[in-house]
Amino acid sequence: MSELTPLSEVGEFGLIRRIKEKVVLQHPSTIKGIGDDAAVLEPEEKQLVVTSDMLLEGIHFDLTFCPLKHLGYKAVAVNVSDIAAMNAKPTQITVNIAVGARYTVEAIDELYEGIRLACENYKVDLVGGDTTSSRTGLVISITAIGEVAKGEAAMRSGAKVNDLICLTGDIGSAYMGLQVLEREKQAFMADPEMQPQLDKYEYIVGRQLKPEARMDVIYELKEFGIKPTAMIDVSDGLASELMHICSQSGVGATIYRENLPADNQMLEAAMEFNLDPVMCMLNGGEDYELLFTIPLEDYEKIKNLPDVSLIGKITEASEGVNLANKHGQAFPLKAQGWTHF
Ligand SMILES: Nc1ncnc2c1ncn2[C@@H]1O[C@H](COP(=O)(O)OP(=O)(O)OP(=O)(O)O)[C@@H](O)[C@H]1O
Ligand SMILES: Cc1ncc(C[n+]2csc(CCOP(=O)(O)O)c2C)c(N)n1
Ligand SMILES: [Mg+2]
Incomplete structure (x- = not known):
């Protein structure tokens, strides 16, 4: 095995130099990246979108089953996902990390390998950040910047009565993936000879550890001439x-249980764990899919997009937010998903 290098050997500035050396800038709007008091950007005649999301050890990830490379990738993907949700294109990110003194240079290299891979995939420049020590666990906070043509940003507040409600991909899988990982961790802790049984659940575990931002759908919507009214x-x-869209748009909604996109592995795992798959789909979280509304007239345009499901319609606010079953009975929806407090 190769030698591991303690962070104290390279120091804060040595670490930053190491990070900088591997960065390849590709956006013409990046004038100055890592290395000064601040990055210098020169955006085109567009509107800028800015978002931040942080990931904390013990809250968002568990290093016993989350490889650092995946974590780096996920930290970028969840931020790019917020840029996508504005109907914008990501351009730059800054990365702040707080790291325990016992980490090695090689471990941080792994984390940044994931960050670098995500930057390459989503075509964003890493232009700066901050590095500190942590006494409590690893923290990664990323700020992403993006661009959108004037007036093209999709707000949560734009949904109109009779709009169609669309959802990309499938939901509930990342949550079920986490249940599988936690079960295997418990089994391993009880008996370290145990090898984790993950083959059957490769897809849902991947959805938890390696989520993707749906930039592909943003480009497709543009190509098909569809502008979401809310996203x-x-x-x-x-x-x-859905509650956020409805409250900010001043509308109600009905979504149809039968139309919720489920993956088979998720359904099988839910059965195994004795969980209601519909609850997993409604409240699981971390799917990083896009929920958006479009005018009814755009039905013909959207129906050919392979990875978009029509899951419901926007109604008057007075009708509330409901889940309907195949018999047409509707029940008020409760948001029981993830909250931090
Ligand atoms: N501590 C904070 N200070 C200022 N604004 C904040 C703070 N936390 C959140 N916000 C703002 O509140 C709004 C909603 O943020 P929220 O984090 O709920 O959404 P999100 O990032 O899409 O969701 P998630 O964090 O679950 O991915 C955003 O405009 C965000 O910038
Ligand atoms: C170890 C571990 N424990 C719990 C979870 C589940 N989880 C954490 S944050 C979140 C919602 C999004 O967070 P935010 O609103 O901060 O973006 C969910 C569903 C996990 N992935 N790993
Ligand atoms: Mg947030």
Whole structure:
């Protein structure tokens, strides 16, 4: 095994130099990246979107089952997902990390390998950040900057009565992936000889550890001439996000249980864990799919997009936010997804 290098050997500035050396800038709007008191950007004639999301050890990730490279990738993906949810294109990120003194240079290299891979995939420049020590656990906080043509940003507040409610991908899988990982961790702690049984659950475990921001859908919507009237990404759970759109748009909604996009592995795992799959889909969270509304007239345009499901319709506010079953019975939806407090 190769030698591991304690962080104290390279120091804070040595670490930053190491990070800088591997950065490749690709955006013409990045004038100055890592290395000065602040980055210098020169955006085009567009509107800027700015968002931050942090990931904390013990709250957002568990290093016993989350490899650092995946964590780096996920930290970027969840931020890019917020940029996507504004109908914008990501351009730059800054990365703040707080790291325990016992970490090695090689461990931070792994984390940044994931960050670098995500930057390459989403075509964003890493232009700066901050590095501190931590006495409590690893913290990663990322700020992402993006661009959108004037008037094209999709707010949570734009949904109109009779709009169609669309959802990308499938939901509930990241949550079920986490249940599987936690079960295998418990089994391993009880008996370290135990090898984790993850083969059957590769997809849902991947959804937890390696989520993708749906930039692909943002480009597709543009290509098909569809501008969502409202949009949000699903981080805390579908029900919670739908409530945000409805309250900020002053509308109600009905979504149809039969139309909720489920993956088979998720359904099998839910059965195994004795969980109601519909609850997992509504409240699981961390799907990082896009929930958006479009005018009814755009139905013909959207119906051919392979990874978009029509899950419901926007109604008058007085009708509330409901989940309907195949018999047409509707029940008020409760947001029981993730909240921090
Ligand atoms: N501590 C804070 N100070 C100032 N504004 C904040 C703070 N936390 C959140 N916000 C703002 O509140 C709004 C909603 O943020 P929230 O974090 O709930 O949404 P999100 O980032 O889409 O969801 P998630 O964090 O679950 O991915 C955003 O405009 C965000 O910038
Ligand atoms: C170890 C561990 N414990 C719990 C969870 C679940 N979890 C954490 S944050 C979050 C919602 C989004 O967070 P935010 O609103 O901060 O963006 C969810 C569903 C996890 N992934 N790992
Ligand atoms: Mg947030």
